[in-house]
Every structure is written in C-alpha cells, then in structure tokens.
Amino acid sequence: MKILISELSNYTQKKIVHEISDIIYKAPLFTPLTPIWNNQLKVSITNAGAWGWLSDKQGYKYVKFHPFTKKKWPPIPITLLKTWNKYSSSLIPPNCSLINVYKNEKATLGLHQDKDENNFSYPVVLISIGNKAIFNYGSSRKNLKKVCLPSGSVVVLKNESRLYYHSISKVYKSDKNIFFNSKNVDLPKEGRVSITLRRFEEN
Ligand SMILES: O=C(O)CCC(=O)C(=O)O
Numbered sequence: 467m468k469i470l471i472s473e474l475s476n477y478t479q480k481k482i483v484h485e486i487s488d489i490i491y492k493a494p495l496f497t498p499l500t501p502i503w504n505n506q507l508k509v510s511i512t513n514a515g516a517w518g519w520l521s522d523k524q525g526y527k528y529v530k531f532h533p534f535t536k537k538k539w540p541p542i543p544i545t546l547l548k549t550w551n552k553y554s555s556s557l558i559p560p561n562c563s564l565i566n567v568y569k570n571e572k573a574t575l576g577l578h579q580d581k582d583e584n585n586f587s588y589p590v591v592l593i594s595i596g597n598k599a600i601f602n603y604g605s606s607r608k609n610l611k612k613v614c615l616p617s618g619s620v621v622v623l624k625n626e627s628r629l630y631y632h633s634i635s636k637v638y639k640s641d642k643n644i645f646f647n648s649k650n651v652d653l654p655k656e657g658r659v660s661i662t663l664r665r666f667e668e669n
Contacts (some may be wrong), residue, residue, distance in 0.1 A: 469603055469627050472553055473620040478545060479595050479645055485543035486565055486659065488515045490559035492540045493532045495567055495652055501525045504589045507604055508573045514563040516665045519582065525628040526582050526654075528562065528666045546593070550663050552651045553620050554589045560663040568599070568637045568658040577607060577633040580623070580664060589624030596643050596658035617645060617658075634660075 475480070495510040498521040513519060517528040518539045531538060542563045550560050566575065580590050594615045601621065604610040610631065615621070623630055637658045646653035653659060 470622040564662040575634040591663040592621040593661040594619040598638040603632040
C-alpha cells in the first residue's frame with residue numbers, strides 16, 4: 467500500500483497557520499451535518515479556493531459560496547499552493563482547500579474515500595498541523611494500515627492510493643503545540659488542524 471508521507475519545517479507550518487487564520491477570519495468555521503441523518507460531524511470546517519467542500523442533509527458537495535456568509539471562499543494562499551507543487555507532482559493547481567479543525571482529542575473523522583471530485587487523476591494532498599493523530603488508510607474498509615501523523619506531516623494520495631479509504635481515529639491530548647497561540651482564537655491549543663488540497667471538476 468503506497469502513500470507518500472513527508473514533513474514540513476516549523477517555519478512553513480507557522481506560515482500556514484497564519485494563512486489559515488486569515489481564511490477562518492474571512493470564511494468562519496462551521497460544523498457540517500451528515501447526509502440524511504443530519505448529525506453534526508465531529509470537526510468544524512471551512513474552505514479556500516474556487517470551490518469549497520461541505521456536507522449537509524442533502525449530501526456531500528462542492529459549492530462556490532460559504533453556506534452562512536454567502537460569500538465566495540477566499541483564494542488558496544501561497545504556502546499551501548507551494549506545498550501542493552512540491553509534493554503532488556501535479557502541474558495543475560488545486561481549486562479547493564478544505565480546512566478541518568479537530569478541537570480536542572474527542573474529535574475524529576470517519577472512514578471515507580475522497581470521491582466527490584469527478585476526476586481522480588489529480589492527487590489529494592493532506593497537511594497536518596497541531597497535535598499528533600492516528601491516520602488509517604487502505605484500499606478496502608477491511609484492509610487498513612495505521613500511521614501516527616505528527617505536526618507538519620504531508621500525506622499524498624495519488625495513482626493507486628488516490629481512492630484509498632482513510633480516517634482519523636484519534637487525536638492525541640497535548641498542550642505543547644507550538645503552532646496555535648492566543649492570536650489564533652479558532653485554532654485550539656489542545657487540537658489539530660488538517661488541510662486537504664483537492665481539484666474538483668464540474669460534470
Ligand atoms: O484530517 C485529516 O488528516 C484527514 C482529512 C480528510 O480525510 C479529508 O479532508 O477528507
């Protein structure tokens with residue numbers, strides 16, 4: 467099972483935290499709902515880019531506007547674009563940057579595939595910042611590996627791993643996270659943030 471895992475420098479992580487704080491200021495975090503059942507997900511989210519991913523009672527979707535402010539999502543910032551360029555081997559840029567905020571160790575993300583994008587020839591780049599987390603991944607629900615992702619991890623899902631199932635089953639408790647401070651009100655010192663860079667194509 468092939469996934470590519472690399473690590474960002476502290477300097478780059480701090481730049482990304484600065485950029486996502488700005489995105490959250492312009493496009494506030496919200497809690498998505500599960501399709502049909504209308505239950506709250508355990509993460510809060512927002513987006514940058516021409517398209518934003520969200521989930522609500524009607525299903526999973528890409529939308530051009532924030533569901534509450536009704537404004538366009540802010541552009542994808544430069545450090546995230548550079549990270550995509552460095553690790554994805556794709557010359558075409560992402561057009562969606564989903565930000566997932568895991569407030570504390572109780573926040574998890576269920577097993578899923580990223581398959582709302584319509585074109586799977588583009589990779590998915592996942593960036594982790596904050597507390598360590600357990601990432602489970604594999605080609606089928608019954609054949610999962612797990613890896614601990616420290617702050618700065620970059621996971622690339624492409625080619626045979628592009629449609630791998632994946633989940634976050636645990637976020638570790640620690641208040642030693644050096645990346646989120648009191649200026650980043652929405653970035654929890656006891657939590658974790660992940661940024662998912664993807665390319666969506668309209669049908
Ligand atoms: O938080 C993570 O690292 C995983 C995020 C994820 O799977 C997703 O956004 O689809």
